[in-house]
Amino acid sequence: MRITAICEQAVRLEGAVANAVVSFRDHTVSLVAVVSDQIRDGRPVAGIGFNSIGRFAQSGILRERLIPRVLDANPDELLDAAGQLDPARIAGVALQNEKPGGHGDRAGAVAALELAVWDLNAKLADLPSGAYIAQRLESTPLANGAPTYAAGGYYYPEDSTARLKDELCSYRDLGYTAFKIKIGGASLAQDLDRIETAIEVAGDPGKVAVDANGRFDFDAAVTYGNALAKYNLRWFEEAGDPLDFALQAELAACYEGALATGENLFSSADSRNLLRYAGLRHDRDVLQMDPGLSYGLTEYLATLAAAETAGFARSQCIPHGGHLINLHIVTGLGLGGCEAYPGVFQPFGGFSSGCALVNGNVTAGDAPGWGLEQKDSLAPLIAELVA
């Protein structure tokens, strides 16, 4: 088995939304294809991956560093004992001569490539990636799909609680029963109005999470924590800078409800520090590391192992990134749930017509691999990439 080509294309996200810190107007994502010499239905089988959502395409790092290393390697060094492409070995070769530390853009670049290899292997096994992952890793998959919350409630130039209510009701109409909205981009009073609107739509504060996207200093985090306490929300996400473990620990000491963080930590080394120093409580807090931003599934498994060693259950792992790749990973590994962005981040956000949403749970469908070709918005981009 050989890789015959690796292609990358930067794709611009559609929709002009903003959280408390950034606007996504100019955000891009790297779509990657790993093309093999294996033929099915008269065509070479290609694995497809991308580096999740919320950062940027990594065309430079992929084209200048990672892809040449993989294509220049001895092809036998890319295979496992069974002769299949080995995602871990390929990620290792892609990182040859890269120093430790500095887990940022590079982590997303490797992830897009590594996740494409998982897609390829699942397609060759003729299995949806969730089932393939469960089989290969001997994990217990979720039987009825992934509990999925609809993430939205961004700030828009023309904003109001009426607009927010319409937005969340539209998600409820789609079948979502749990929601997440942004906080910190308006006054506390306005944010509390937004939260009460969300609770009204959800019918249960335990179905509403809030996300500050790391914007608060310690005083603001505690002010919000005190104001949020009475609601018993599902979780309060990323109050402060993602690396400010001291702030996180101090907040955990005074806010009783669940806290969530981890989406902006891009390696198991960073995640281990979070687990060691941030005062997270393994009876309630939520870990949101995203494989697509952090070197892919191999590295995510190391992060997951560290979390389990620290006493966290898989049910507390709910990755950032609402798209098909994470839906399969959550389902296959038996994690706590998945995110969805029904309205935004196209063409990558959301699922495909082969996925079903029943009682707030999303099933990943029967298509082999991540099933990205089944997503109408992605299919033409993939066809162009592997043409």
Place this chain on the structure above:
Amino acid sequence: MRITAICEQAVRLEGAVANAVVSFRDHTVSLVAVVSDQIRDGRPVAGIGFNSIGRFAQSGILRERLIPRVLDANPDELLDAAGQLDPARIAGVALQNEKPGGHGDRAGAVAALELAVWDLNAKLADLPSGAYIAQRLESTPLANGAPTYAAGGYYYPEDSTARLKDELCSYRDLGYTAFKIKIGGASLAQDLDRIETAIEVAGDPGKVAVDANGRFDFDAAVTYGNALAKYNLRWFEEAGDPLDFALQAELAACYEGALATGENLFSSADSRNLLRYAGLRHDRDVLQMDPGLSYGLTEYLATLAAAETAGFARSQCIPHGGHLINLHIVTGLGLGGCEAYPGVFQPFGGFSSGCALVNGNVTAGDAPGWGLEQKDSLAPLIAELVA
């Protein structure tokens, strides 16, 4: 005052050296020019910067994200109250719509740009950057140049202690009195031979530092620590993964000599975690954060402030990266010393003919800015970049 253009060129490093973890054969550096509308001697004044040494050029991030943002900004937003280009504001604009966390490649990309602005400002003030920095930041510069150690002792395909001795003697002949060599890329016994060779050349173990480049697990770090203790070396650098603060703290608890680390932490947020959790001892340990890898001088000042708040003296701050930019920063801020790579990492490593090496101290010369145009190997690349 206006920026009229920002140019970037990836430049390949010369020389095929290796440390315990990586080979530098394919390493590249981004050379950046910020061209202004200010005319001196009939030509527009351009500021030059680069993203230090040891990681990679960041052409993609600079050209796709950072440079367009700065060129698209309202030019008045890039100026300070005095109407000069403000490095902090320019770095802020370059990072617009970038999320917090993930301090890796992006940190080097911003640094090359931000350091070019410092060069431009110093040239407009007709001052060497060291003097300009001291004046602008009201710091006490080093009066007699920067104490500078020669870093080398990499592993070569055909290696021997005789070769190492020749190498270090050649540095001694140049006037260097202190040295750093790599460890961890050979057996412990071979490494001890290498260390004894270095001590023999230096004439004093307090003039010899060793660098494991993050390769050891805890057991190996302690094994080396126990074997090194008897020598009273200058420092033992980066024993374990740069983010493994627990390993660092455990090593500090059992190794009495000085430890050094920080070159692979690329933000003040990461550095604050090191200062909080890694058990570093402010009466002896050495901090090596490198402005050129970590968002530039503005961010380095935040890191330096955090170190001083934690009880470290500026004399304990000895940045990674032996080149003209860090020589000026060390001199201007009154830090503990500078690194030099007399034999390797051309065209960026080392200093210029305007710099003098006297009693192990390097003076930065009288050229305005970083003086990069005075370095024979860089001058033609800069001329081509701004042509």
